[in-house]
Amino acid sequence: MLPTADIFIPCFVDQLYPATAMNMVKVLERVGVQVNYNPDQTCCGQPAYNAGYKPQSRAVAEKFLQDFAAPEAANPRYVVSPSASCVGMVRNSYTDLFADTPALASCQAVQGRTYELTEFLVDVVGISAIPGARLAGKYTYHDSCSALRECGIRASPRLLLDSVAGLERVEMADNTTCCGFGGTFAVKFEAISVAMAQQKVEHALDTGADFIVSTDVSCLMHLEAYIKKEKLPLKCLHIADVLASGW
Structure with missing residues (x-):
């Protein structure tokens, strides 16, 4: 059974390159992945974090964890994004943001299933080519x-x-x-x-x-x-x- 991709669309893509987001959906569906989009999603918190606004960034990151909490489902679910920058933020900087907090466990759960598009296709789905590309x-x-x-x-x-x-x-x-x-x-x-x-x-x-x-x-x-x-x-x-x- 193929996994479900809960797609995360970064700020840059949403505001400036929406066609890239649609193409990611097109590619995922081409290889049989079920795509889910949560319209309540916002930012991963990276701009504020990189600028040194850690408390403000944590507030945005907390919403990200809520938006991408995995519901119980028969097939595995992954957070997939067309941005390694945002994926890097979630995988690495969230550890700093949520260290020694009650949200650490939910943070680690989301981190463990967050992937950039190409590594998801290759490492999780197990494909090496998109048919017809x-x-x-x-x-x-x-x-x-x-x-x-x-x-x-x-x-x-x-x-x-x-x-x-x-x-x-x-x-x-x-x-x-x-x-x-x-x-x-x-x-x-x-x-x-x-x-x-x-x-x-x-x-x-x-x-x-x-x-x-x-x-x-x-x-x-x-x-x-x-x-x-x-x-x-x-x-x-x-x-x-x-x-x-x-x-």
Whole structure:
């Protein structure tokens, strides 16, 4: 029996890239996963936490735990998100927020079943390809800091992307280097942030790729802004948008 995915749609995706959320649903349903969406969900609390507002962040995180408490069901349920950044927040920072509190047990229960989209597809559902996925061109993959360092995600997105018909991977230099976004870092240290984006984009261009693909729209938004400003021949795509293409 396939699991149920209680999808968590992050703020960036909800407000700026809603089509990516719909494509995640499309992909999950394509492989037979039952999708559930709780319309009362809000934020995971990461913006406040990263800015140092721990009590305020905990209040938002408490709501997240309530929104994604697992009901009794015959099939297993997982929290699935198209953002390694938010998944990293839940898996790691929630431990700090709820240490030595009555909510620790419910926190750990949610942490244990929270997954980023690609690792859920590969590690939980057990698939290596989305039937019918097709996109012509070359892609280079950007390992977001949250995916790689907080969640240990590296192989699963490449495995799924390499199975897309017509798509060829070309790795860029320094592909594990930060893109420069970092949330409020991009606002507080604009010059450094832009320089880091420039370096990342130049490495991508050097590969001859048509697309930069990643698990995180926050990174892609940052890179896309630089690409558009400089009018460069490169397009940013979230992995859900790639896997949902061609069918």
